[in-house]
Amino acid sequence: MHKQQNILIIGAGLCGSLLALRLGQRGYNVTVYEMRPDLRKTDISAGRSINLAFSDRGNKAMKLVGIEDKVKSLCIPMNGRMLHDREGNTFLSNYSGRDHEYINSISRGELNGLLLTEAEKHDNVTIHFNKKCKSVDFEKTTALFQDYETKDEFIEDADTIIATDGAGSALRKSYYLGKKFLFSFSQDYLTHGYKELSILPTETGDYKTYKNALHIWPRGDFMVIALPNLDGSFTVTLFLSYDEGEYNFNNLTTPERVTEFFQKEFPDALELMPNLVEDFFENPTAPLGTVKCSPWHYKGNTLLMGDSAHAIVPFYGQGMNASFEDVVEFDAVLDKHDGDWETIFSEYEKTRKKDTDAIADLAIDNFHEMKDHVGQALFQEKRKIEMALEKEFPDDYASKYSLVTFNEHIGYREAMLRGRAQDKAILNMLADGIISTATPIKTILDKVKSETEAILEDDRIAGLH
Amino acid sequence: MHKQQNILIIGAGLCGSLLALRLGQRGYNVTVYEMRPDLRKTDISAGRSINLAFSDRGNKAMKLVGIEDKVKSLCIPMNGRMLHDREGNTFLSNYSGRDHEYINSISRGELNGLLLTEAEKHDNVTIHFNKKCKSVDFEKTTALFQDYETKDEFIEDADTIIATDGAGSALRKSYYLGKKFLFSFSQDYLTHGYKELSILPTETGDYKTYKNALHIWPRGDFMVIALPNLDGSFTVTLFLSYDEGEYNFNNLTTPERVTEFFQKEFPDALELMPNLVEDFFENPTAPLGTVKCSPWHYKGNTLLMGDSAHAIVPFYGQGMNASFEDVVEFDAVLDKHDGDWETIFSEYEKTRKKDTDAIADLAIDNFHEMKDHVGQALFQEKRKIEMALEKEFPDDYASKYSLVTFNEHIGYREAMLRGRAQDKAILNMLADGIISTATPIKTILDKVKSETEAILEDDRIAGLH
Incomplete structure (x- = not known):
């Protein structure tokens, strides 16, 4: 009976197009409205991340819809972080001690295009472009759209509406402004913003620096990262305060100052980026925000999903x-x-929200870890020990990073609690001289395991978590 | 020179009237606009808490403006929590082991009236009532008001504007909707709401139950509390889920069910409240929310203060x-x-926000402690030990509650970090049998102190806080 149910999806980005594909496979009548033009026909990458990190949790979904192999062909494996210091020395820090665990760089546009094409193979899935959602009447289960070309407004009715319309969601705004129920909501901005730059390929189309890593230039208060693209280029991102520190987005206003900043802080990157100044002044500076809210759904009428429900920093x-x-x-x-x-909506939120809250907090943790901690001796020692543990005991130990990234059978919240406790155990035992990189590895494993359990138990007794 | 500066204060509640008084004392030209009528002339308590807890941090401000004695005459000391179990047994748990440390019940209306009267003694302070702020132009430093009686709208100009207009602040809304800068903002509702009830005086005007305590009927998922008033009555508050549990606000729809609920859960309270059903259906059910935001100020033009910047649960x-x-x-x-x-605004926010964030989180902690933990054996043992420590070593030990409530020389954040670490230390040492109520008290003090330091140091090394 339900197969004739009409589902309206707002937004055909990564989440919306995957959802359309899956609901199409399940036999629903699916209609999708997307505000942007069809990205398979136009270049509309401006202002959005060009490439993204793709890993096991994402791949679990690709398996579900049966396109794992097609996605794999778009991936560039990144085995670790390549750290660059001020002198241009580099150091590769693997993401895992297990060789089969790595993350991938993938083009947002290519992946989104693939998902749209796969979704449209189903006769029961229709996707409309250039139609912007202005608001949702969650009592009536209708949405108001405007056609970008004709400017006409029209209302769409459905049996249920799922909004996958990103951090600026129209449905979330309707929940907030509607004041029909208690709507908990937060938007939190970092004091840092980001700007995308690029390292172009060599004249022969090769990569100018090591391809299979996520490059990081950590500098304490700010950082640059770079991820490889299939065409030989890297997409580079500068994360920097808007208004604090000697150099910040508000005072980097001339080509001379931008060059001076990179010359001083990122000389080896600057050498790869003759196009720096051009990129810097052409590309926008964008904010970094976290969005949480609850409830995600209104009765069985409407649901928020993806970034519309939980936007996180990258x-x-x-x-x-x-x-x-x-x-x-x-x-x-x-x-x-x-x-x-x-x-469905109520149970989905109940099981899922604790995990999306956790990854939001973990992403903030990692902001500090990437720009700052990865350069500190104590954290580097911890990292070495964890690599050794994962190599020596691949079935018995997983770092916080591995729990989050490569252990898709556990939720983000469990990964966060266990991972933070492990980090705390190792850092404190190192600082107290209870373990060192010279301690036999089996001894370290036993100590880390028992100390981690003790930390979790102490928190439990104190009523924390 | 600055003395001729015109300061516009939006809202003449507790914070706004105190601010007007203090800025009046400092010689500024202060104009205050309040949306409600003058509470010294009308009864407008409906829907707001009738009495409140007043303690050392509040008193510090009364000393600053020189009205400590006048306020004292409005206070009813509450020495501890009087816990009531289902059988009507009571147990008094003091707030501190030091006799001079207690909190007070005070009438919101009386205190607010006093502050208004004190402020108006200054010729340079003018207070207007029945004028609602609709929005603030924070670029131009002007505010739009509407007169409740004439319905006329008018714009007020000032050198600077300070909004003390509470949790629903018009200035905060203008920041949010203005989108002129990155505005971090959260509103978080508990799944519980509250409703005010009352225990009336005896026919001879006496208190029907013990006067000098904050009465609590903790029941795990919900609770009732009562605070005394000068006229012999108690203001009673029921905290209950909107929609979960056998009894909740959504299903307490008939006099029979309300009476049944109280008969079963709060029989001794019911006996004191023949007026229960009347109160229950006359008084509104209100939500419990936390508001945080940043920045509080826009340049030197406008500032949020009090609940408008940081509303917390009670x-x-x-x-x-x-x-x-x-x-x-x-x-x-x-x-x-x-x-x-x-x-001024920027430094004030920088020093103050960490503390108001902390008290917001502490207030949520205490929601769970009051309705649930105070009834648990381990927490009761902890409480006993802390009372003994405070009594025996008045200069050497302060519980989390004392740090927050009676140690106004340290900020809320410091009180939170130290207080939580102490709680964790005591609860874990009790659970592990390292200490018990039979351990010599000096030994307990030493162990609690060193374990607390160890916990804080472990967190510091792990990069937490």
Whole structure:
């Protein structure tokens, strides 16, 4: 019976197009409205991240919809972080001690295009472009759209509406402004913004620096990172305060000052970027924000999903992966309660929100870790020990990074609690001289495990978490 | 020179009227606009808490403006929590082991009236009532008001504007909707709401139950509290989920069910409240929310203060005290930078926000402690030990509650970090059998102190806080 249900999806970005594909596979009548033009026909990357980190949680969703192999062909493996110091010395720090665990750089546009094409293969899925959602009437289960070309406004009715319209969601705004129920909501901005730059390929189309890593130039209060693209280029991102420190976005106003800043802080990167000044003044500076809210759903009428429900900062490389995992989790709840939207939405939020809250907090943690901690001796020692543990005991130990990134069978919240406790155990035992890099590795494993359990138990008794 | 500066204050509640008084004392030209009628002439308590907890941080502000004695005459000391179990047994748990440390019940209306009267004694302070602020133009430093009686709208200009207009602040809304800068903002609702009830005096005007305590009926998922009033009555508040549990606000819809609920859960309270059903259906059910935001100020033009900047849930009895402390902190910054509003506002936020964030989180902690933990054996043992420590070593030990409530020389954040670490230390040592109520008290003090330091140091090394 439910197969004839009409589902309206607002937004055909990464989450919306995957959701359309999956709901199409399940046999629903799916209509998608997207405000932007069809990205398979136009270049509309400006202002959005050009490439993204793709890892196991995202891949779980690709397996679910059966396109794992097609996605793989778009991926560039990154085995670790390549750290660059001020003198241009580099050091590769692997993401895992297990060789089969790595993350990937992937083009947002290519992946989104693939998902749209796969979704459209289903006759019961229709995607409309250039139609912007202005508001949603969540009582009536209708949405108001405007056609970007004709400027005409029209109302669409559906059995249920799912908004995957990103951090600036129209449905979330309607929840907030509607004041029909208690809507908890937060938007939190970092004092840092970001700007995208680029390292172009060599004249022969080769990569100018090591291809299979996520490059980081950590400088304490700010940093630059670079991820490889299939065409031989790297997309480079500068993360910098808007108004604090000697150099900041507000005072980098001339080509001379921008060059001086890079010459002083990132000389080896500058050498690869003759196009720096051009990129710097052509590309926008964008803010870094976290959005949380609750409830995500109104009765069985409407639901927020992906960034519209939980936008996060990019420092764990999990934004897209979390949104893809949303679809997997949602699909599992559909299996249990198909046909009863209110129960589906309510149970989905109940099981999922604790995990999206956790990855939001983890992403903030990693902002500080990437720009600052990765350059500190104590954290580097911890990292060495964790690599050794993962190499020596691949089935018995996973670092916080591995728990979050490569252990898709556990939720983000569990990964956060265990991972933070492990970090605390190792850092304190190192600082207290209880372990060192010279301690036998099996002894370290035992000590880390028991100390981690003790930390978790202490928190539990104190009523924390 | 600055003395001729015109300061516009929006809102003449507890924070606004205290601020007007203090700025009047400092010689500024102060104009205050309040949306409500003059509460000294009308009864407008409906829907707001009738009495409040007043303690040392609030009193610090009363000393600053020289009205400590006048306020004292409005206070009813509450020495501790009087816990009531389901069978009607009671147990008094003091707030401190030091006899001179207690909190007070005070009438919101009486205190607000006193502050207004004191402020109006200054010729340079003018207070207008029945004028609602609709919006603030923070670029032009002007505010739009509407007169409630004539419905006329008018614009007021000032050298600087300070909004003390509470949790629903018009200035904060203008920041949010203006989108002229990155505005971090959160509103978080508990799943519980509250409703005010009352225990009336006896026929001879006496208190029906023990006067000098904050009465609590903790029941795990919900609770009732009662605070005394000068007229012999108690203001009673029921905290209950909107929609979860056997009894909740959504299903308590008939006199029979309300009576049944109280008969089952609060029989001794019910006996004191023949007026229960009447109160229950006459008084509104109100939500419990936390508001945080940043920045509080726009250049030197406008500033949020009190609940408009940081509304908190009532469970630590610190809402009013925190707003009063705002004025003390602001006054100290004025001493340093008088005349330079941008520096004043910016430094005030920098020093103050960490503390108001902390009391917001502490108030949520205490929600769980009051309704749940106070009834648990481990927490009761901890409480006993802390009372003994405070009694035996009055200069050497202060519990989290004492640090927050009676140690106004340290900020809320410091009180939170130290207090939480102490709680964790005591609870874990009790659970592990390292200490018990039979351990010599000096031994307990030494162990608690060293374990607390170890916990703080472990967190510091792990990069937490």
